[in-house]
Amino acid sequence: MAKLSMHGAVGNLGEYVRTQRQQAQLSLRQLAELADVSNPYLSxxxxxxxxxxxxxxxxxxxxxxISAESLYVRAGILDSEDIGPRMVEDAIALDxxxxxxxxxxxxDxxxxxxxxxDASSDELTEKLTHAKEDS
Structure with missing residues (x-):
């Protein structure tokens, strides 16, 4: 069962890399050269x-x-909650x-x-804490 989930994560990673490569208008060969990996390996x-x-x-x-973190998430190396804002900024930068x-x-x-x-969340937490203390 773990193999299937790993394969799913790897497949998702591969699709993401291909999409990003196509959006960057790079051929497989060009990306392989830029990333210093072989064509077959990248494929x-x-x-x-x-x-x-x-x-x-x-x-x-x-x-x-793009951020390495976005690839780490898709490869299962990092948790997606760790980099959500970074991915939004990457999407904006790549458009x-x-x-x-x-x-x-x-x-901005x-x-x-x-x-x-974040500030609203902190204020709400503080207000709830004070409300509990007052009761």
């Missing part, structure tokens, strides 16, 4: 047949200009339809909303 990763090391994932992420200025503005807005939600 096996994309098809979900191989589970690359963290080092190889980092090389692929660098070549694709070719946006200008650099628009990307910067969106990231996103960070301000997330910050407000």
């Amino acid at each position: 096996q990763i994309e098809r979900g047949l191989r589970r690359p090391s963290a080092e190889v994932l980092q090389q692929i992420a660098k070549a694709l200009r 070719p339809r946006l200008t650099a200025r628009q990307k910067s503005a969106l990231v 807005i996103y960070r301000s909303f997330v910050g407000m939600n």
Whole structure:
């Protein structure tokens, strides 16, 4: 049973790498060269047949200009809750339809909303704590 879940994670990783490669408009050969891995090995990763090391994932992420953490999550190395905001920012950064200025503005807005939600959550917790103390 564990093998199936690992294979599922590896397949999901491969699909994600392929999608990111295509969005970056890179051929398999180009990405393999940029990431310093062989064409067949990268092809096996994309098809979900191989589970690359963290080092190889980092090389692929660098070549694709995405966070290594997003690949670590898909490979099952990191928990997705650890990097949620980073993935949103990566998605904004990779969208070719946006200008650099628009990307910067969106990231700033996103960070301000997330910050407000964190602050609101902290305020709510504090109010609930004080309400319990008063009762």
